[in-house]
Amino acid sequence: MGAAKSPEILFLKQEDVIKAGVLDMKKTIDDIETVFKMYAAGEIDQPVKTLMEFPDPITKDRGRLVVSMPVYLGGNIKRAGVKWAAESLENQRTGRLPYGIDLVILHDLDAAHPVAIMDGTLITAMRTSAASGVAAKYLANLDSKIAGMVGAGVIGRTAIETYLATFPKLEEVRMFDLDHSKSEGLAQEFRNRIKIRVADDARQAVEGAEVIATQTTTRKHFLKREWIKGANFYAQMGTNEAEEAEILGADVLVVDDWGAIGHYAPGYLAQLVNAGTLDTSRILELKNIVSGKVKPRTSPNQHILFKSMGMGSEDIIVAERIYQTAKAMGIGQTLKLWDNPLWL
Ligand SMILES: NC(=O)c1ccc[n+]([C@@H]2O[C@H](COP(=O)([O-])OP(=O)(O)OC[C@H]3O[C@@H](n4cnc5c(N)ncnc54)[C@H](O)[C@@H]3O)[C@@H](O)[C@H]2O)c1
Numbered sequence: 001m002g003a004a005k006s007p008e009i010l011f012l013k014q015e016d017v018i019k020a021g022v023l024d025m026k027k028t029i030d031d032i033e034t035v036f037k038m039y040a041a042g043e044i045d046q047p048v049k050t051l052m053e054f055p056d057p058i059t060k061d062r063g064r065l066v067v068s069m070p071v072y073l074g075g076n077i078k079r080a081g082v083k084w085a086a087e088s089l090e091n092q093r094t095g096r097l098p099y100g101i102d103l104v105i106l107h108d109l110d111a112a113h114p115v116a117i118m119d120g121t122l123i124t125a126m127r128t129s130a131a132s133g134v135a136a137k138y139l140a141n142l143d144s145k146i147a148g149m150v151g152a153g154v155i156g157r158t159a160i161e162t163y164l165a166t167f168p169k170l171e172e173v174r175m176f177d178l179d180h181s182k183s184e185g186l187a188q189e190f191r192n193r194i195k196i197r198v199a200d201d202a203r204q205a206v207e208g209a210e211v212i213a214t215q216t217t218t219r220k221h222f223l224k225r226e227w228i229k230g231a232n233f234y235a236q237m238g239t240n241e242a243e244e245a246e247i248l249g250a251d252v253l254v255v256d257d258w259g260a261i262g263h264y265a266p267g268y269l270a271q272l273v274n275a276g277t278l279d280t281s282r283i284l285e286l287k288n289i290v291s292g293k294v295k296p297r298t299s300p301n302q303h304i305l306f307k308s309m310g311m312g313s314e315d316i317i318v319a320e321r322i323y324q325t326a327k328a329m330g331i332g333q334t335l336k337l338w339d340n341p342l343w344l
Contacts, residue, residue, distance in 0.1 A: 004344050007111070009335040010323065012118035016332045020325040022122045022318070025161045028130040029137075031317045033290060036134060038075050040291035044313045045072040048259050053266075056089045061219045062266065063089035069312030072109070073320070080107040081316040083120050092217060098154060099217060100124060104319040113337060116323045120315055121154075123322070127314040129158035131256055131286075132213060132235035133166045135306040138289045139254060139297055140211055140233030145171045148209025148231070150202045150223070152177035152186050155215035155237055160190055167211065172197055176205035177216075203227050214241040219266070225249050228303075235306045240268050242305075247272060250305035252296040254284045260309045269307060 012020065021027065038044050049069045056063020069083040084103045091097040102120030107113070136142075147163050149156060152175050160173055173190075175183045176199040187196035199205035206212050207227045214223060215237040223242040228234055229249065236242060247253065247268055255261045258280070261269050272278035286306070288294045297304065326332045 004341055005111075006339060006341075007113035007115075007337045009114050009337060010116045010118075010326060010332045011335050012116065012322065012326055012332045014119040014122060016326055017119050017122055017322055019331055020322045020329060022126060022322055025126065025130065025133075025158070025165045027321065028126045028318060029133045029162065029165060031321060032127055032130040032314055033134045033137075035073075035311070035313045035317045036287045036290040038073065038077075039311075039313065040287040040293070041075070043074040045074070046070075046257070046259075046311060046313050048263050049312060051264070058093075059089065069310075069315065071312040071316045073313060073316050077317065077320060078109065079316060079320050080109045081105060081312075081319060083124070083312050083315040083319075085120070085124065087217075089217060092153070100154065102315075104315055106316070106319055106323055116319070116326075116332075117335070118319060118322060120319065123315050123318045124310070125154045125158045127318050128155055128237060128308070128310055129162040129213075129215075131308050131310070131314060132159065132237065132306060133162035134290065135235060135254060135256075135286055135308075136163070136166045136211065136233055138286075139252070139304045139306060140167075141300050142167060143169050144210035144232060145169050146209045146211075147173045148199075148206035148212045148228075149173055149175045150177070150205055150214045150241070151216035151238065152179070152182035153215065153217070156182070157186060157189070159213045159215055159235075159237070160186065160194065160196070163211065163213065164194060170194060174199050174205040174209060176200070176202050206231070211235075214238055216241055221268075231303060232300060233304050233306070235308070237308055239266065244268050244272060246305065247307075248278065249303075251302040252284065252304040253282055254286055254289065254296065254304060254306045256286050256306075256308040257311050258283055258285055260311070261307060264309060267309075
């Protein structure tokens with residue numbers, strides 16, 4: 001028996017995570033593409049996320065939630081971890097905290113102790129949109145010039161970053177948010193990189209656009225299939241933003257992880273499958289497309305819908321890069337789990 005060990009945990013606050021490169025969208029897209037390849041190769045253990053939702057006191061809809069997403073990444077990475085995420089509409093109303101606030105814990109699997117705890121809020125925002133970038137790379141017409149978007153919050157910002165990194169000929173993003181000041185803010189922020197046209201309503205933002213992305217906090221559909229059916233690619237990041245007719249009418253339906261989406265009872269996809277209206281044989285998983293097993297785009301005219309709910313493996317692969325970079329840079333704060341463990 002050796003001497004008792006005092007495990008050291010690297011704590012990275014958001015500023016450290018930024019210093020360690022979390023805002024690099026190209027690297028994030030590469031990470032996420034790697035994750036989907038690993039998932040297809042059976043190198044990821046990812047139990048279905050555990051999600052609890054609570055009614056919002058004002059809208060009475062599901063406005064508050066907490067989610068636990070445990071993962072083991074095998075391959076060359078060999079890292080266990082968990083993302084613990086929370087969202088609240090109250091934060092959006094007050095504007096004093098982000099709508100979504102997340103924490104990532106990385107573990108040493110052999111020694112069973114955590115090695116890092118970090119802010120996961122920006123990791124979530126980056127990896128969420130990067131997943132739609134990976135989906136677009138394999139599913140969209142990459143010479144698309146006009147993007148239509150709804151939702152100009154945190155994920156709206158990273159959605160623009162992703163589309164800038166994915167569509168080299170992108171000329172214009174049409175953006176609508178119920179809060180006009182958010183769309184205006186993004187138009188200002190990106191003014192030297194891309195033209196953002198602030199739309200008066202959702203229809204104006206998406207009708208005639210070649211590629212679409214929605215990332216709102218609404219729980220009820222507001223997007224009509226009629227407005228978007230001419231687009232070649234639509235990435236839906238929120239819940240139920242487009243009417244059911246869009247799901248049933250899309251030429252190809254792709255999801256990030258049917259395990260999670262199929263279990264999410266309030267989601268239209270699960271509801272349509274459970275009602276027998278939609279056959280699961282129509283639902284493709286992105287991992288099978290990224291690994292080359294399935295090639296769904298056969299013509300530029302197809303309308304492909306990508307629906308994501310997010311995967312813990314996306315968080316853990318990005319967090320692992322941030323952890324390794326932070327260690328190499330010598331940033332962060334070292335925490336101790338104990339001085340002397342009791343009952344060893
Ligand atoms: N798929 C994933 O992996 C994943 C991951 C994280 C977050 N999300 C989802 O992304 C969504 C956005 O999250 P966020 O952190 O950007 O929130 P946010 O509060 O920063 O931004 C959401 C924006 O949507 C706007 N909005 C709400 N309803 C609208 C409507 N009907 N029309 C137009 N605009 C509307 C709000 O005004 C707000 O600006 C949430 O639904 C969240 O659950 C998805």
